[in-house]
Amino acid sequence: MSRQTEIFVVGGGPAGLSAAIVAAELGAKVLLVDDNATLGGQLIKQTHRFFGSSARDAGIRGIAIAEKLCQEVQARKKNLQVLLNTSAVGFYGDGEAGILSPDRYEKVTYERVVVGTGAVENSLNFENNDLPGIYGAGAVQTLMNVHGIRPGHKILMVGSGNIGLIVSYQLLQAGVQVIGVVEAMPTIGGYLVHASKIRRLGVPIMTGHTIVKALGTDGVTGALLCRLDDKFQRIPNTEFEVACDCICLAVGLSPLIDLFQQAKCKMVYIPELGGLVPLHDGNMRTTNPRVYVAGDASGIEEATTAILGGRIAGARAYESIHGPSATAQKIVDDANLELKSLRAGSTGDRIRWGRERLSQEIAAC
């Protein structure tokens, strides 16, 4: 069987949903696929209140944002079709993609595609890092906040970025003892407000430390930690053991980029954006004129910026088929204004540098 659409959206997280909602609102025929059983992407496990901009979802929990986006999808189902449990497995020829559902494989022909595949969690190199009981921070959130199951009784957190800090707090809320947060850098990576929250509850944050090995044979029973010098080298004779039954790795994310590579989009390596990302302009268009990008796949950031990037991608993808639209332009202008304020200040430094490098690469291209 084959399906035909104007705008094909891959991924039902904040970016893909926003792109689909905007494109459908403007009048395009949209097909969205997601390989999960529910829409919302990683928002469905985020119980914390978002900072965001006051205009968009600040103070609202991630789970509520997911519900809101799903309602907007429902309201536009006349020209926005959603297929769950369905993966976009590859592009074939120009404007053709294959989608795989549990019971069938179909072809999709489209005018434009917005790819919002998100990211995958990074692991970390240390001895025994494959033991059962070592989980990514997203996995811990899924198990705990979606399925209502604690990852263990005593957990060690590795990484003090915002995810490590927020998930530590969520673990405490679920009744798990967090024995400490290990951070290789000399300072805490995330916002101080998140760090203070867990420190007030007695969780030590060990900066300038790393994990040497996980202890245990069939599962984690503890960890060996040590101190690091200012060149990130292990300081001899500083090793010490801690007892825990699981270890959570919150050591960053990498954009999920397979589809862009397959679509022959030019890729660039920008560490500030999480690694390899498809080169894209301010309209979120990649070097393959049919392909747009949004969300973490365009650079690791957070859900509010993913929503805004998705709105820009959806609006511009619509315009590239139907011609300029004042409504679309307004959506893009508003989104850009919000993005600018979200990325302002010292906490947005890395993202701004990363995006600056991206625009230099585009200019040279």
Next chain:
Amino acid sequence: MSLRIEEHPILTFKKGKKVTFTFDGKKLEGFEGEPIAAALHAAGIRLLRHSPHKNRARGFFCAIGRCSSCMMEVNGVVNTMTCITPLAAGMDVKTQKGHGVIKP
């Protein structure tokens, strides 16, 4: 203390009906619709397979069907990603060794 969260300051968990399934021949209980790996985890089981080359113990890692660390044999089908496969009554779940054997 059970690993199942009974009370949470923010969340309430909607559970499917309680079902039984077998894990390596043993009878276990879980809730219909939750991932197989989650039901096993709640029952205290986190060793899901042994790696092909070094026979290392493996559990799940990403819990969203990306990393392939959680593959087990389910109802005779090897390499089933148990972190995203919903539990159903009477399922026969087995620890997987290596790449598993596809029976003709």
